[in-house]
Amino acid sequence: MSTAPACLGHSRAAITPALRAAVDRLDHRSRHQAAYHFGWITAGGAPTRADAGKAVRPALALLSAEAVGASPETALPGAVAVELVHNFSLVHDDLMDGDEERRHKRTVWKLWGSSSAILTGDALLTLAQEVLLDAGTPAAASAARLLARTTRHLIRGQVQDLSFERRPYVTVDECLDMAADKTGALLSASSAIGAVLAGAPAATVDALARYGDEMGRAFQLTDDVLGIWGDPAVTGKPVYSDLRARKKSLPVSHALQQGGTHGVELATWLSAPGEPGEEELRRAAELIDGAGGRDWALAEAARRMKLAEDALLGVDLEAGARGELLALGRFVVDRDV
Amino acid sequence: MSTAPACLGHSRAAITPALRAAVDRLDHRSRHQAAYHFGWITAGGAPTRADAGKAVRPALALLSAEAVGASPETALPGAVAVELVHNFSLVHDDLMDGDEERRHKRTVWKLWGSSSAILTGDALLTLAQEVLLDAGTPAAASAARLLARTTRHLIRGQVQDLSFERRPYVTVDECLDMAADKTGALLSASSAIGAVLAGAPAATVDALARYGDEMGRAFQLTDDVLGIWGDPAVTGKPVYSDLRARKKSLPVSHALQQGGTHGVELATWLSAPGEPGEEELRRAAELIDGAGGRDWALAEAARRMKLAEDALLGVDLEAGARGELLALGRFVVDRDV
Incomplete structure (x- = not known):
């Protein structure tokens, strides 16, 4: 069994020629911007060493056929x-979220x-369908x-995510549903699509889809813990990054739902205006931890990962291939928390 | 043979239940906004009398199966x-073009x-694929x-259209290519898709696709003439509407390409800054007419419509069904010019 990072590098190399050939079909502007986004060229058009993220989803897809x-x-x-669908969502989400940097x-x-x-x-989204349908089987x-069904869920997840920002309170179930749509749906489709293309029986396809779905939830739970307590040296983000945005992430939702003095103080803090100071951030993290938000999220992530496996x-x-799928899932979910 | 408006009303009635059922699959916000865009509800959510535009494309699709x-x-x-694809493009184009009103x-x-x-x-685009693929044949x-291929062309057309705004000069061929992508591609797919779904031979599908393609070019040529010389009482737009935006439409491109004193004066005027006055607009229209832009566009529209037929x-x-397709094409293209 190869290690997960090696598997990712292998998958990246395996799909890049086909990905580039697909992007080459686009009009010259969309092609240029997509090639830049994928890390193949600079903004000015000079070739670069390819660096297009980890390519977890293609790796899952290839393994799901081998499995x-x-x-x-x-x-x-x-x-x-x-x-292509993943990157369609990144390009649109970056605009909607006002994110000025990626990678x-x-x-x-x-x-x-x-x-x-x-x-x-738009071009990347429709290209994804074209690439599949060109196979003609x-x-x-x-x-x-x-x-297509997965993309509908992906969009629903982003709609929910944006709506949470405008709401004072989000339940844990709503938050988990959002994560299932925004993160789990495409990981689920990625884990199943190779088996679908190989004509595998429905029960096998369903099991692979379930693997990606639960892995996606486990990933989001872990990611939300890292968004509060992650080591900046590891995450590459500032300490308490999600709290700075007063984001209603999963540990926060859990703490709010617990109520009690911690929950009430946290709710008040979340609805406060302005940029929070360092002391406030430390206190908010303490409240979430005190209400059990951190422990719950980690336990729930472990439970979900167990369901996936x-x-x-x-x-x-x-x-x-099953071994590599399991290793890849662990690599995605188990980061330093 | 029913008249074209009757045919459009009939098609609208035939597809609305399926269109509403499709939109009902979307998340609650996208569903609400799509239902508003289609004219089924007010912004507040109250039901309205359905008014979702002429529905030319669905009518072509239904007739292409009957044909x-x-x-x-x-x-x-x-x-x-x-x-759905047409309305995906309207919702995105309205945003890109900054258009504050539609219908x-x-x-x-x-x-x-x-x-x-x-x-x-995004939701309407992916729903279009889902609706088709659910048929499972x-x-x-x-x-x-x-x-999917058509949508790629549609996007390329919009990319070209936006790029023209930033350029001092656009050739007639570039302008026609843009119209073929932005207007012709979806009319072509609409005219062929019913025959594709009916499993018709390739030559028949190609002929129907050609019909929609050339009709789309003829439509754009006529529309561009109306955008300059159209009667506001008929078009619903202000007189000289395209000239107010200094738009490099087809008659303008033709006039520029002719050069001569008219072309040179027109080029200078197009690159001038600020909002043009009424006298300036009258003069620009005169220059385009003088360089043969109007006559050429109308003759080219007629030639394209003949190729379509x-x-x-x-x-x-x-x-x-062929008679109804011909009548519908004439209805779309032949407006008061």
């Missing part, structure tokens, strides 16, 4: 398509304006259908 | 899908902000592939 005994090539259009570079909207980001995102059509272990899969 | 001897029901997912109502971005318009557009997958008459089609 049902098919070649990774079977999953190639699916691996490219999930990466230490200026975002598409920041460099070329909002219309460019809208059009480049019934299995590819099933995969395209899965991807049980799903994968409950069906007949090729042992090597 | 190859299939029932209009065969084309229903295609008719819904092309209408005498405030636009989605104007009412709910840019993020809402981005997400509602090989023909539906072919139709979905056609629609020849394509339709060159293959074996059901006579009644």
